[in-house]
Amino acid sequence: MHSSVRYAGSVLVLGVLSACGSGPGGASGPVATQLAFVVEPGTIVVHGSFSPPVAVELEDASGVRVNGSTANILLHLKSGGGNGGLTGIINRAAIGGVATFTDLSIDQEGDYTLVAVSDGVDSAFSAPFTVDPLPPPPSTLEIQVGTVAGGNRYRSVRNGSLNPAVDTLAIGGTATWSWLGGNHGVQSTGVPSFVSSATSDSVGNEYILQFNTAGLYGYNCSVHGDAMTGRILVR
Numbered sequence: 001m002h003s004s005v006r007y008a009g010s011v012l013v014l015g016v017l018s019a020c021g022s023g024p025g026g027a028s029g030p031v032a033t034q035l036a037f038v039v040e041p042g043t044i045v046v047h048g049s050f051s052p053p054v055a056v057e058l059e060d061a062s063g064v065r066v067n068g069s070t071a072n073i074l075l076h077l078k079s080g081g082g083n084g085g086l087t088g089i090i091n092r093a094a095i096g097g098v099a100t101f102t103d104l105s106i107d108q109e110g111d112y113t114l115v116a117v118s119d120g121v122d123s124a125f126s127a128p129f130t131v132d133p134l135p136p137p138p139s140t141l142e143i144q145v146g147t148v149a150g151g152n153r154y155r156s157v158r159n160g161s162l163n164p165a166v167d168t169l170a171i172g173g174t175a176t177w178s179w180l181g182g183n184h185g186v187q188s189t190g191v192p193s194f195v196s197s198a199t200s201d202s203v204g205n206e207y208i209l210q211f212n213t214a215g216l217y218g219y220n221c222s223v224h225g226d227a228m229t230g231r232i233l234v235r
Helices: none
Strands: 002-008 011-017 034-039 054-059 072-079 091-093 098-101 110-117 129-132 140-148 151-156 165-169 173-179 187-189 206-211 215-221 225-234
Touching (some): 054 072, 091 098, 151 165, 151 225
Parallel strands (some): 140 173, 165 225
Antiparallel strands (some): 002 011, 054 098, 072 110, 110 129, 140 151, 173 206, 187 215
């Protein structure tokens, strides 16, 4: 609560204004004065994603969420022994007083802390967390080709990803595409490229390819195009 003073003729009039005026975000209601991490960052690997996603809320002086705030919240990375950079969308507007950062990642291993800032309120520091090195990639992969889970798709046997099937492979490793059914092919897209397979409708058909050069290789079906997609990171 705070007072206002005005004059009506020669009479001094005291008025009382509510402390629930407009705060950060522009909405009428409780005033946000600070930020707080409500979902802390956990341990991830290099280029990995936080699960669950990091979330930051706007709070009043009592630590209560200001549900009406739609203020922008920006994240920074504070090193505690790592030299990585923060990637993803690092500036998000709060919804219901909370900003959720769904696609953050860090490109180098080490120890870090996140810092959240927003105009007109106190910033917040996350709990320290660690970014671990990537595990060694496998030397062999199998990708199923054909009717999987009700549709024409590629599916990684290793991690279950499909449409796109996403895999990592060691340099010099081999990928095997195994036909489950339907008429399909494995067609390289983009650069770097690889030798595409022939089209086949034979159940049990295999296309085996060795990857000797690092890079991100994309592919789709030579029959169904982008209705069937995948990619392999060779490192």
